[in-house]
Amino acid sequence: MAKGKLYLIPCLLGGEDTSILPDYNKNLLVEISVFAVENLRSARRFLRSVGYSKNFDTEVLFFEFDKHQSSQQFQQVIAALNNGKNVGIISEAGNPCIADPGFELVAKAHRQKIEVVPLVGPSSILLALIASGFNGQNFCFHGYLPIENTDRNKKLKQIENESLKSGSTQIFMETPYRNQKLFEQILQQFQAETKLCVAADITLPTQYISTQSIAAWKKENVNLHKRYVMFVVGK
Amino acid sequence: MAKGKLYLIPCLLGGEDTSILPDYNKNLLVEISVFAVENLRSARRFLRSVGYSKNFDTEVLFFEFDKHQSSQQFQQVIAALNNGKNVGIISEAGNPCIADPGFELVAKAHRQKIEVVPLVGPSSILLALIASGFNGQNFCFHGYLPIENTDRNKKLKQIENESLKSGSTQIFMETPYRNQKLFEQILQQFQAETKLCVAADITLPTQYISTQSIAAWKKENVNLHKRYVMFVVGK
Numbered sequence: 001m002a003k004g005k006l007y008l009i010p011c012l013l014g015g016e017d018t019s020i021l022p023d024y025n026k027n028l029l030v031e032i033s034v035f036a037v038e039n040l041r042s043a044r045r046f047l048r049s050v051g052y053s054k055n056f057d058t059e060v061l062f063f064e065f066d067k068h069q070s071s072q073q074f075q076q077v078i079a080a081l082n083n084g085k086n087v088g089i090i091s092e093a094g095n096p097c098i099a100d101p102g103f104e105l106v107a108k109a110h111r112q113k114i115e116v117v118p119l120v121g122p123s124s125i126l127l128a129l130i131a132s133g134f135n136g137q138n139f140c141f142h143g144y145l146p147i148e149n150t151d152r153n154k155k156l157k158q159i160e161n162e163s164l165k166s167g168s169t170q171i172f173m174e175t176p177y178r179n180q181k182l183f184e185q186i187l188q189q190f191q192a193e194t195k196l197c198v199a200a201d202i203t204l205p206t207q208y209i210s211t212q213s214i215a216a217w218k219k220e221n222v223n224l225h226k227r228y229v230m231f232v233v234g235k
Numbered sequence: 236m237a238k239g240k241l242y243l244i245p246c247l248l249g250g251e252d253t254s255i256l257p258d259y260n261k262n263l264l265v266e267i268s269v270f271a272v273e274n275l276r277s278a279r280r281f282l283r284s285v286g287y288s289k290n291f292d293t294e295v296l297f298f299e300f301d302k303h304q305s306s307q308q309f310q311q312v313i314a315a316l317n318n319g320k321n322v323g324i325i326s327e328a329g330n331p332c333i334a335d336p337g338f339e340l341v342a343k344a345h346r347q348k349i350e351v352v353p354l355v356g357p358s359s360i361l362l363a364l365i366a367s368g369f370n371g372q373n374f375c376f377h378g379y380l381p382i383e384n385t386d387r388n389k390k391l392k393q394i395e396n397e398s399l400k401s402g403s404t405q406i407f408m409e410t411p412y413r414n415q416k417l418f419e420q421i422l423q424q425f426q427a428e429t430k431l432c433v434a435a436d437i438t439l440p441t442q443y444i445s446t447q448s449i450a451a452w453k454k455e456n457v458n459l460h461k462r463y464v465m466f467v468v469g470k
Contacts, residue, residue: 024254120256
């Protein structure tokens with residue numbers, strides 16, 4: 001029997017506009033009835049929003065990636081794939097496998113020679129990068145910064161130095177409720193002439209993307225509290 | 236008068252399946268009649284493929300980014316934006332502003348407080364990353380590797396060391412006709428247990444994505460000559 005395929009299914013970064021997702025993905029979802037998901041409720045809501053009509057209770061199997069049970073869940077998903085079932089991975093927002101346990105499942109799939117199919121969709125990292133106006137030929141994504149103040153300031157300095165030294169664009173993020181504080185720390189830590197792109201609420205109606213020097217940012221009055229933000233540093 | 240917006244318009248990575256592009260982009264293109272493009276012929280072909288119906292000779296203005304004239308072209312595009320025209324940037328394949336002069340135009344737009352709007356579409360970097368099964372929380376993209384052999388081998392070693400040392404996923408690429416040679420060099424340079432993802436022809440019918448150790452790759456018979464490939468190194 002042919003093995004199933006493991007589809008990496010992007011969802012929205014927020015908001016409700018599913019027209020930013022390709023029809024290809026929507027049409028393909030009809031064929032899938034096993035899902036590995038980061039959060040059951042948001043995965044169901046996402047599937048309904050793009051017109052998925054299977055009965056969740058009788059026709060669909062969901063595996064929720066709980067941090068404590070992931071190993072067992074992974075085994076069940078791999079078994080389904082080996083039994084010829086297509087499986088879709090859905091994370092909380094945007095592309096799966098960037099900041100969720102999905103990547104470990106993909107790694108297992110490769111070891112079992114199961115075909116992995118990434119689908120096109122919104123990536124806040126990539127969209128922030130291209131909209132920043134910085135060099136896209138060389139860039140680094142650092143994920144979430146350290147929470148503790150001393151470590152965070154050290155990391156910020158390291159990111160700025162890397163950008164100045166190599167010309168490589170540096171991207172990082174924080175959880176929404178800490179964004180305003182992080183922004184203020186960046187303004188304190190970075191040199192006046194360093195350039196920063198703030199990309200908030202990407203793909204949403206409230207989208208705000210601006211690239212300015214730290215000196216110019218200090219004169220702006222921007223509120224980033226509880227907004228989704230990518231910070232991009234570059235030349 | 237309100238300024239125009241600068242839209243960053245992704246196109247296909249090859250092939251002809253425009254269903255992998257969001258309807259949102261297709262619907263929005265109708266509103267745009269000024270384009271800054273990397274290559275005139277492929278931009279026109281792309282626009283027609285997604286149903287764009289304006290007359291190219293009488294209704295549309297194209298600015299082609301020629302390396303030698305870009306500064307003058309940029310000024311004309313910025314003038315159009317300041318005059319209230321929406322402008323779309325279209326590159327040769329995938330997202331604009333990653334490996335084309337588009338990012339300099341975006342930088343100019345930010346300086347003039349012109350709104351920059353990145354649209355969702357296929358990114359071979361991002362798709363290769365999520366399909367690799369490697370850590371997506373920290374990654375670096377290196378663009379094209381040096382052409383000269385000694386420099387290239389040095390860079391490969393540096394990339395492998397960075398991956399082993401920091402656990403950060405490393406992504407790089409090469410022009411299609413050099414890919415087979417690069418692949419062979421990677422097999423020579425990297426340690427047997429280092430893990431490599433080869434992601435070829437992403438989003439095309441010939442798509443091939445596989446993650447294996449260098450030792451396992453040495454036993455495979457893969458032909459990457461003249462194929463589009465992203466190389467991803469990780470844990």
